[in-house]
Structures are given as C-alpha cells and as structure tokens.
Amino acid sequence: MADNRIAHSRQRSASTGTAKVSGGERPGFSFYFPFMTSLIVSVVLSVLLWLVNR
Template sequence: MQRLLITIGIVLVVLGLLWPLLTRLGLGRLPGDIMVEREGFRFYFPLMTSIIVSLVLTLLFWLFRK
C-alpha cells in the first residue's frame, strides 16, 4: 500500500511539472469535446480527451503487465 501511494505521488508531481508542456499538445480542445458558452455560464465536458487519455493509460498498463 505504501509503495502504491508513493508511486501515485511521484506520478502526480511529474504530471504537475510537465503540465505546461502538456497544454501545448491541444488536449482539451479536441473535436468531440463539448463546450457550451453563454453569458455568465460556461460548461465544458472533455469527452474525446477523456477517451484518448483512457486508451493511452490502458495501453501503458497493458504493456507494463507483460
């Protein structure tokens, strides 16, 4: 359990450090992401971004298990 918590912490720190670089990839502005903007209201649901991140993580976990 401790190893898992340390690993999750390290991953979060690395993602935090790489965040400025990740924003340049265009994730969050893909076709398929739902954005509704009205006066005084903004709704954003990153549907396609979530699917792509899920597929990449699934592939990585699958590769590390082998």
C-alpha cells in the first residue's frame, strides 16, 4: 500500500517539479519541496550576484 502511494506521488510531482514526502511515522503528514522554484531562485540569485561582483 505504501509503495503504491509513493509511486502515485512521484507520478504527480514529476510534472510539477515538486517532491512530496508522506506517511512514515506520522500518518496524515505530508511535506512538499518545490524543486523547480528553488532551482529558478538559485539561478536568478547567482546571476544577480555575478553581475554585482563583476
């Protein structure tokens, strides 16, 4: 059952760029981490800092 839930979460989050961790020791607990948003923010900040320090 848990494997099915994890596989379903991976399928859904693959298109949105968000990782979902759920279940485990706390039933009903879910944690979402936005990979794509983090990547975009990181690239923008890196470019801005590079321009400032140039």
